[in-house]
Amino acid sequence: MFDTILSGQIIQYLFTGLTIGAIYALTALGFNIIHNVTGIINFAQGDFVVWGGLLMVMFARFFGFPLPVAFFSVVGVMVFIGAFIYYFNIRPIKKPSILTMIMVTIAVSIILQGVAMFIWGKEPYALPSFIEGPPVYVYGAYIMRQSFWVLGISVAMVLFLTFFFNRTLIGKAMRACADDPGAAGLVGISTPLMICAAFMLGSALGAVGGAVITPITLMEYDRGAMIAIKGFGSAILGGLGSFSGAVIAGFMLGILESFATGFVSSAYKDAISLVLILGVLFTKPEGLFGSGANKKA
Amino acid sequence: MLAIRNLEVTFGGVRAIRGISLDVAKGQLVSIIGANGAGKSTLMNTVAGLVQPGGGDIMINQDPIGGLPARKVVKKGISLVPEGRRLFVNMSVADNLILGAYTRHGKQKTEAIAETLEMVYELFPRLSERAYQIAGTLSGGEQQMLSIGRALMAKPDLLMLDEPSMGLAPLVIKEIFKTIITLNRAGRTILLVEQNARAALAISDYAYVLETGRIVREGSGEKLLCDPGVVEDFLGGH
Numbered sequence: 295m296f297d298t299i300l301s302g303q304i305i306q307y308l309f310t311g312l313t314i315g316a317i318y319a320l321t322a323l324g325f326n327i328i329h330n331v332t333g334i335i336n337f338a339q340g341d342f343v344v345w346g347g348l349l350m351v352m353f354a355r356f357f358g359f360p361l362p363v364a365f366f367s368v369v370g371v372m373v374f375i376g377a378f379i380y381y382f383n384i385r386p387i388k389k390p391s392i393l394t395m396i397m398v399t400i401a402v403s404i405i406l407q408g409v410a411m412f413i414w415g416k417e418p419y420a421l422p423s424f425i426e427g428p429p430v431y432v433y434g435a436y437i438m439r440q441s442f443w444v445l446g447i448s449v450a451m452v453l454f455l456t457f458f459f460n461r462t463l464i465g466k467a468m469r470a471c472a473d474d475p476g477a478a479g480l481v482g483i484s485t486p487l488m489i490c491a492a493f494m495l496g497s498a499l500g501a502v503g504g505a506v507i508t509p510i511t512l513m514e515y516d517r518g519a520m521i522a523i524k525g526f527g528s529a530i531l532g533g534l535g536s537f538s539g540a541v542i543a544g545f546m547l548g549i550l551e552s553f554a555t556g557f558v559s560s561a562y563k564d565a566i567s568l569v570l571i572l573g574v575l576f577t578k579p580e581g582l583f584g585s586g587a588n589k590k591a
Numbered sequence: 592m593l594a595i596r597n598l599e600v601t602f603g604g605v606r607a608i609r610g611i612s613l614d615v616a617k618g619q620l621v622s623i624i625g626a627n628g629a630g631k632s633t634l635m636n637t638v639a640g641l642v643q644p645g646g647g648d649i650m651i652n653q654d655p656i657g658g659l660p661a662r663k664v665v666k667k668g669i670s671l672v673p674e675g676r677r678l679f680v681n682m683s684v685a686d687n688l689i690l691g692a693y694t695r696h697g698k699q700k701t702e703a704i705a706e707t708l709e710m711v712y713e714l715f716p717r718l719s720e721r722a723y724q725i726a727g728t729l730s731g732g733e734q735q736m737l738s739i740g741r742a743l744m745a746k747p748d749l750l751m752l753d754e755p756s757m758g759l760a761p762l763v764i765k766e767i768f769k770t771i772i773t774l775n776r777a778g779r780t781i782l783l784v785e786q787n788a789r790a791a792l793a794i795s796d797y798a799y800v801l802e803t804g805r806i807v808r809e810g811s812g813e814k815l816l817c818d819p820g821v822v823e824d825f826l827g828g829h
């Protein structure tokens with residue numbers, strides 16, 4: 295009897311962890327895409343998630359768009375915002391160094407947060423599940439229907455990105471810029487264009503995460519920093535630049551937090567995951583799965 | 592085909608190229624030799640658009656290209672095989688070659704690009720055996736072949752090679768030189784930079800000797816091979 299209750303609980307935590315972990319994974323992928331092409335850490339990545347969620351609320355609840363229309367509108371707007379950020383913030387930098395570009399992304403993060411507060415105010419917003427209905431009963435656990443959406447869309451995004459970077463010419467060109475921007479120029483690839491594409495893809499990816507998670511977690515203007523820290527942590531744990539590492543580490547971090555909340559206290563969940571991230575940074579900075587395979591040779 | 596007039600390049604006040612003029616005619620194999628630090632790579636990189644000139648003109652088929660970024664120079668028909676190969680080391684051999692034809696995608700039929708790929712694989716059968724190997728794991732010689740193959744994928748009018756023999760074993764160097772001759776016999780215009788002066792001069796129609804950013808001697812390959820000054824400085828003279 296006790297066993298089944300416990301196993302039901304474990305499945306419950308596992309699913310909660312996978313759901314929140316999916317968002318960390320998507321955020322980590324966003325970090326990796328922009329890092330791989332530019333070498334920078336985009337501190338606005340968490341704000342893309344916030345904007346995705348809040349725009350989804352605006353389109354679906356206030357404008358009354360049907361959900362699929364709202365979803366693709368959010369992606370479209372964020373692709374545009376990504377290009378806008380590149381064009382007006384990254385491109386004008388006279389002497390682009392890694393450090394100046396990182397400073398600029400911090401500024402962009404602050405601006406996005408400020409504009410979000412101006413538009414939506416400080417209160418958290420709720421969004422109905424993509425498909426209404428009671429939680430689904432799985433082996434003694436009740437799983438919210440939205441969780442399946444989060445997991446399904448995350449898996450779809452990972453498959454899409456794998457295809458994009460391995461099979462399409464523009465995806466390959468972006469990877470070439472990551473390997474050697476000078477050599478990319480020699481074959482005719484425009485590095486600025488690829489950086490712009492990375493920002494468009496990164497912001498769209500963040501927004502997808504925000505749009506699918508908001509029905510579960512709500513969303514408010516200043517959530518970006520914590521999401522960015524967890525997503526960045528996942529990217530580091532997985533080995534910065536590694537897509538598969540980012541996904542695995544994101545899910546691990548989500549599950550760890552969920553179990554920490556369940557068995558210890560929700561008050562400690564952030565502390566526990568940050569201790570893990572710092573621990574890895576100190577002892578194995580190439581990431582848990584880092585073999586150096588993703589490093590530049 | 593390529594005409595350079597009074598080219599100047601400075602790095603933070605230091606003049607690396609001091610008024611160089613040279614010509615490469617269609618179908619020729621022209622080489623540039625010179626000691627370490629003479630400015631050979633700087634010259635090649637400036638033509639390719641990786642380095643911005645401080646003055647003078649660079650023309651390809653009467654079309655000025657001085658100051659254009661590399662991605663636009665390659666569209667004018669000039670491909671550089673850079674010093675140190677500079678492959679996309681985390682990508683496969685096939686992807687490196689596909690990206691070599693980046694400027695042709697969307698403009699030309701895929702069959703035309705596939706044809707060039709076939710030609711490159713025929714030239715370097717080793718690459719076709721290793722099409723899906725990651726470029727960074729190739730041997731030095733194979734990497735050099737891939738770098739040349741990648742440049743050829745753009746179907747350049749002018750192929751520029753910066754020290755293709757660097758760091759390779761004598762047997763591999765022989766192979767690379769043979770390839771260069773084959774390409775030139777097939778009508779390809781080539782500008783070659785080499786430390787390996789004797790081998791380079793022996794296959795060149797014309798050659799220039801570079802010293803601290805200036806051309807100090809020029810002439811046909813045979814003439815320079817017998818030039819006492821060149822023999823003294825570069826050919827371990829007797």
Ligand SMILES: Nc1ncnc2c1ncn2[C@@H]1O[C@H](COP(=O)(O)OP(=O)(O)OP(=O)(O)O)[C@@H](O)[C@H]1O
Nearest residue numbers: 602607625626627628629630631632633634674786
């Ligand atoms: N990016 C740069 N910044 C500053 N100085 C440079 C730069 N590139 C080259 N130089 C200088 O310009 C001069 C010519 O260098 P370059 O690389 O063209 O020589 P090289 O003839 O190719 O030599 P090597 O045979 O060793 O390859 C050198 O004094 C070098 O230090």
Ligand SMILES: [Mg+2]
Nearest residue numbers: 631632633674
């Ligand atoms: Mg050199």
